[in-house]
Amino acid sequence: MTKPIVFMFSGQGSQYYQMGRELFENHSRFKIWMKHCDAIVEPMLGRSLIDIIYQDGRSKMEPFDELRYTNPAILCFEYCLTKILMESKIEPDYLLGYSFGELTSLVVSGAISLQDGLRFSIDIAELIQADSQQAGMLAIIDSTAIIDEYPHVFESCWLTAKNFNNSFVVGGLESDIVELHEFLNDRKIVNQLLPVKYGFHTKLMEPLKPKIIELFNGINCSSGRIPMLSSLKPNKQVSITAEHIWQVFRYPVDFSGTLNFLLQYEDYIFIDVGPSGTLATFVKYICNQEGDSQYLEVINQFGRDLDSLNKLKNSLLVAA
Amino acid sequence: MKTYMFPGQGSQSRRMGENLFEEFQELTDKASNILGYSIKELCLNDPQRQLNKTQFTQPAIYVVSALSYYKKLEETSEKPDFVIGHSLGEFNALLASECYTFESGLKLVKKRGELMSQATDGGMAAILNSSKEEIEQILQDNQLAEIEIANYNTPSQIVISGSKEEIGKAEPYFQKGEILYYPLNTGGAFHSRFMQPASKKFAVYLKKFKFSPLQIPVISNVTAQPYKKNSVVKNLSKQIDSGVRWSDSIQYLMKLAEQKESSMQFEEVGNNDVLTKIVDTLKRELAPIPVKEQTAQPTDKKETSQKTVRTKNVETPSEAKEIKKKEKLDAISVEEKVSSWNAKYPVGTKAKSKVIEGEELETRTEAVILFGHRAAVYMKDYNGYFDLNEVVPVIQNQMTT
Numbered sequence: 271m272t273k274p275i276v277f278m279f280s281g282q283g284s285q286y287y288q289m290g291r292e293l294f295e296n297h298s299r300f301k302i303w304m305k306h307c308d309a310i311v312e313p314m315l316g317r318s319l320i321d322i323i324y325q326d327g328r329s330k331m332e333p334f335d336e337l338r339y340t341n342p343a344i345l346c347f348e349y350c351l352t353k354i355l356m357e358s359k360i361e362p363d364y365l366l367g368y369s370f371g372e373l374t375s376l377v378v379s380g381a382i383s384l385q386d387g388l389r390f391s392i393d394i395a396e397l398i399q400a401d402s403q404q405a406g407m408l409a410i411i412d413s414t415a416i417i418d419e420y421p422h423v424f425e426s427c428w429l430t431a432k433n434f435n436n437s438f439v440v441g442g443l444e445s446d447i448v449e450l451h452e453f454l455n456d457r458k459i460v461n462q463l464l465p466v467k468y469g470f471h472t473k474l475m476e477p478l479k480p481k482i483i484e485l486f487n488g489i490n491c492s493s494g495r496i497p498m499l500s501s502l503k504p505n506k507q508v509s510i511t512a513e514h515i516w517q518v519f520r521y522p523v524d525f526s527g528t529l530n531f532l533l534q535y536e537d538y539i540f541i542d543v544g545p546s547g548t549l550a551t552f553v554k555y556i557c558n559q560e561g562d563s564q565y566l567e568v569i570n571q572f573g574r575d576l577d578s579l580n581k582l583k584n585s586l587l588v589a590a
Numbered sequence: 591m592k593t594y595m596f597p598g599q600g601s602q603s604r605r606m607g608e609n610l611f612e613e614f615q616e617l618t619d620k621a622s623n624i625l626g627y628s629i630k631e632l633c634l635n636d637p638q639r640q641l642n643k644t645q646f647t648q649p650a651i652y653v654v655s656a657l658s659y660y661k662k663l664e665e666t667s668e669k670p671d672f673v674i675g676h677s678l679g680e681f682n683a684l685l686a687s688e689c690y691t692f693e694s695g696l697k698l699v700k701k702r703g704e705l706m707s708q709a710t711d712g713g714m715a716a717i718l719n720s721s722k723e724e725i726e727q728i729l730q731d732n733q734l735a736e737i738e739i740a741n742y743n744t745p746s747q748i749v750i751s752g753s754k755e756e757i758g759k760a761e762p763y764f765q766k767g768e769i770l771y772y773p774l775n776t777g778g779a780f781h782s783r784f785m786q787p788a789s790k791k792f793a794v795y796l797k798k799f800k801f802s803p804l805q806i807p808v809i810s811n812v813t814a815q816p817y818k819k820n821s822v823v824k825n826l827s828k829q830i831d832s833g834v835r836w837s838d839s840i841q842y843l844m845k846l847a848e849q850k851e852s853s854m855q856f857e858e859v860g861n862n863d864v865l866t867k868i869v870d871t872l873k874r875e876l877a878p879i880p881v882k883e884q885t886a887q888p889t890d891k892k893e894t895s896q897k898t899v900r901t902k903n904v905e906t907p908s909e910a911k912e913i914k915k916k917e918k919l920d921a922i923s924v925e926e927k928v929s930s931w932n933a934k935y936p937v938g939t940k941a942k943s944k945v946i947e948g949e950e951l952e953t954r955t956e957a958v959i960l961f962g963h964r965a966a967v968y969m970k971d972y973n974g975y976f977d978l979n980e981v982v983p984v985i986q987n988q989m990t991t
Contacts, residue, residue, distance in 0.1 A: 302768055302770065303770070306718070306770055357762070357765045380773065380775055487604050488604055489603065489604075490602065490603050490604070490641070491642075492642050492775050495773075
């Protein structure tokens, strides 16, 4: 029996300049889809996303954190990567979105159109950039128990995501996050500032609620052709409403809870269709060698995209 | 000259018609009475998520486009020279042309939506960067006999329609080269033979209505020509099960304006700007690329050809940077086709089409390159282009032997 295939879409934080460059240069179908997306985005953005991602000569080490660009960039990138997988007969049974990645799920499932999805990704970025305070996000490799251990540094921050047992993310105002970052560094607790400048998944989003709901309500949305899962909280399937979309931006991500919930029912082949392969890593730690699920990435930050893609295809051949 | 265009399904979105309903309270109430639900509530809030269901979508778009038109008349107090609508939008075009009242039109649209919503097990898909000929060839080569072309939006943006199964099956055959294939979110195989039952029932319903003579010429989706006398029943019923000839229609209007030494302005009336975008794309695709006359030696010719290719590519910025060798070669061979045609066959050359049988054609332009890759020529009495590959010149003096 073949296991159901879950396509996972990562969100803010997984993007970087030059993501998928090797594919863009060598995989003609990937390039064609990217150009198609770019032709839609360019009039909305006033700039070509392809230029922003590949042509501006940026190093992949520089933070790619301009929300107005990163939102559509993540959506386009994940959409095109999905397209080339599907064109090679790798078809998802479920779509699992992590935070902003839920928007990719919506587009891939056909619940909303690519145009509307891209428009929304830019509109919401502009809304957030105009109306919310500068904030920061910090990924921490340790147990959430340290929150109680050092209450004085964590009290001004919020838990924004539980990834796996020893990995979580906090968000807060920029100064508080920088302070926490330095504090953890001093104690040799591994942590990483994410290229995200806004307080997603915290109450800093609260003032935007009516506008986010209004934005989403303006979009034609149907039920979609491929079932969608949300990593907002453990669930089987979500019905997409403006309220749900709002909650995705407002409340913490419970990725480990969602995964553990799904794994009760069956084993899966999880494929990380984002730019970094981080979700595949999370799944690896969550499964912790139990069960028969597989976790695969399409590409990662280390270049060599074509090799990675072939490796994925080979793994799936073996799995089938 | 001015044409008003009315959109069809796909242009709907929640909150459409905001502000119009209060302004046209009486018509809004009439519409709600005919429909049996509040049209305002459906368009603005859509509490039951019905706006994307055909039987609701169609009346909603009709009402919003009609109110938008009345609003426009108030503001500008001038009428357009032509009206046209995409699929459902044709009902708004006919309303603008005073073929029937707002209420009668709504009753027709309500019925049409109901009949079309009964069609299930069908599907549709948009295909980009291809052509009618190529799509037909691919369908034929892969025995996909249950698929037809439903909308010719532009020469390279075409929508196909057919059984759900074949629409799914077709996808891999269109994943090559530059072609993009998108399945669309519809339940029925609109504008295909699968809609014949709906079309027949609608024809019966249409006969209950009286239609007044048209006050503004309406371009029909079925014929891509102005409505003829007493053709309303025929056109509106046929429209359901045949392809929307949008590209030909727009080209017809452009040509018409050109003949009167004017240019056609297209203005979209209704929610959204779907049709405006299609017309923009169409104009871009049709812009002929001038081909230099072939006077120089063959070696020079190649150079000029390459230059022309490059200038063309500059127009689409994302493509400007790299032209692969292969693309170059393809482009050159098209260029060569065009220049060798022009060297041998002047305007007015008699020719025959391998596709359309029968009468002799006569060229009315030099050969040109369309969309950057197609060698084409225009013929007298025909609006659309003819692919050079399908055209055989008839050379008189050779025929006497």
